[in-house]
Amino acid sequence: MRPAARAARAAATHPPGAPSEASQPSQSSAPRSVVSLRDASVRVGGRVLWSGVDLEVGAGEFVAVLGPNGVGKSTLVKALLGVLPAEGGLRVLDRPPGRAGERVGYLPQRRSFDPSLRMRGLDVVGLGWDGDRWGLPAPWTAGRKAARRRVEEVVELVGASAYARRPIGQCSGGEQQRLLIAQALVRRPELLLLDEPLDSLDLPNQAAVAALIGRICREEGVTVVMVAHDVNPILSRLDRVVYLAEGGAVCGTPAEVITSETLTRLYRTPVEVLSTSDGRLVVVGQPEAPAHHADRHTGQRTGQRTEQGGGRS
Numbered sequence: 043m044r045p046a047a048r049a050a051r052a053a054a055t056h057p058p059g060a061p062s063e064a065s066q067p068s069q070s071s072a073p074r075s076v077v078s079l080r081d082a083s084v085r086v087g088g089r090v091l092w093s094g095v096d097l098e099v100g101a102g103e104f105v106a107v108l109g110p111n112g113v114g115k116s117t118l119v120k121a122l123l124g125v126l127p128a129e130g131g132l133r134v135l136d137r138p139p140g141r142a143g144e145r146v147g148y149l150p151q152r153r154s155f156d157p158s159l160r161m162r163g164l165d166v167v168g169l170g171w172d173g174d175r176w177g178l179p180a181p182w183t184a185g186r187k188a189a190r191r192r193v194e195e196v197v198e199l200v201g202a203s204a205y206a207r208r209p210i211g212q213c214s215g216g217e218q219q220r221l222l223i224a225q226a227l228v229r230r231p232e233l234l235l236l237d238e239p240l241d242s243l244d245l246p247n248q249a250a251v252a253a254l255i256g257r258i259c260r261e262e263g264v265t266v267v268m269v270a271h272d273v274n275p276i277l278s279r280l281d282r283v284v285y286l287a288e289g290g291a292v293c294g295t296p297a298e299v300i301t302s303e304t305l306t307r308l309y310r311t312p313v314e315v316l317s318t319s320d321g322r323l324v325v326v327g328q329p330e331a332p333a334h335h336a337d338r339h340t341g342q343r344t345g346q347r348t349e350q351g352g353g354r355s
């Protein structure tokens with residue numbers, strides 16, 4: 043774990059007694075705060091999704107946002123982007139959400155490309171540079187050259203050079219995901235918000251993309267906040283996890299948070315965390331969010347087993 047990340051702590055939240063409360067940093071050792079939530083809450087469709095959430099993410103940390111379907115993980119990301127209003131104190135890179143511009147990179151939930159789409163991977167990545175100027179010529183040749191250089195650089199960084207000139211519709215799911223990560227990185231963000239980037243990938247691709255994200259965080263110094271449905275592929279790379287529930291959230295290291303005791307307290311219902319022989323954690327009894335949710339993930343219902351990571355607990 044990086045020193046900055048090691049020094050960073052979570053301040054969390056409800057219910058009382060969450061692990062991170064016991065391990066607050068001293069002022070002097072805390073890294074620069076990249077994301078800060080103080081007593082934050084979010085309401086969608088007239089319903090409070092979560093409330094009373096306190097969270098600090100320090101520079102260079104890799105943090106996963108976890109919780110049952112429909113609990114509001116994507117909504118948390120949207121609140122950080124400033125596209126959904128939230129109440130309480132929210133700061134992103136020392137500004138209100140939505141005001142940090144290109145310092146924040148975002149990868150939305152999985153988009154699929156039509157196989158007949160002719161746009162090259164390189165051009166998709168380039169949209170991260172000047173997509174807001176769609177259809178307008180770049181003003182200076184020097185600017186265009188710099189953009190091209192940066193696109194090539196970031197394509198190489200994510201290991202996509204071999205297929206970046208192919209139409210993106212002909213790239214595999216894992217290849218497309220790398221190119222989309224490159225797109226999110228092209229403006230050199232300090233914070234990367236990733237919404238289920240491993241969703242729909244097969245296991246080898248999950249492992250490869252997880253390794254890439256870990257490397258971006260560790261070697262490029264980019265702070266990563268990532269929504270994950272299954273934390274297994276990233277667990278060994280994470281500094282901390284945030285587990286969301288209707289009533290609040292709990293935050294800490296995976297070993298602190300993904301335990302029967304902590305999750306039972308958070309969900310106010312018996313939850314059991316089992317460890318498999320290959321080191322994965324299986325969460326049994328984690329409640330589904332209320333029935334308002336149109337579920338994308340079949341097979342993830344109340345009381346069913348949910349794999350939630352391995353190797354650490």
Ligand SMILES: Nc1ncnc2c1ncn2[C@@H]1O[C@H](COP(=O)(O)OP(=O)(O)OP(=O)(O)O)[C@@H](O)[C@H]1O
Nearest residue numbers: 086087110111112113114115116117334335336338
């Ligand atoms: N604009 C909206 N208006 C009304 N309800 C919304 C809106 N956006 C999201 N919701 C609802 O808020 C809840 C949380 O959605 P969100 O996508 O944040 O959940 P999630 O935890 O990311 O779920 P999943 O794990 O299935 O992706 C869901 O019930 C969703 O249907």
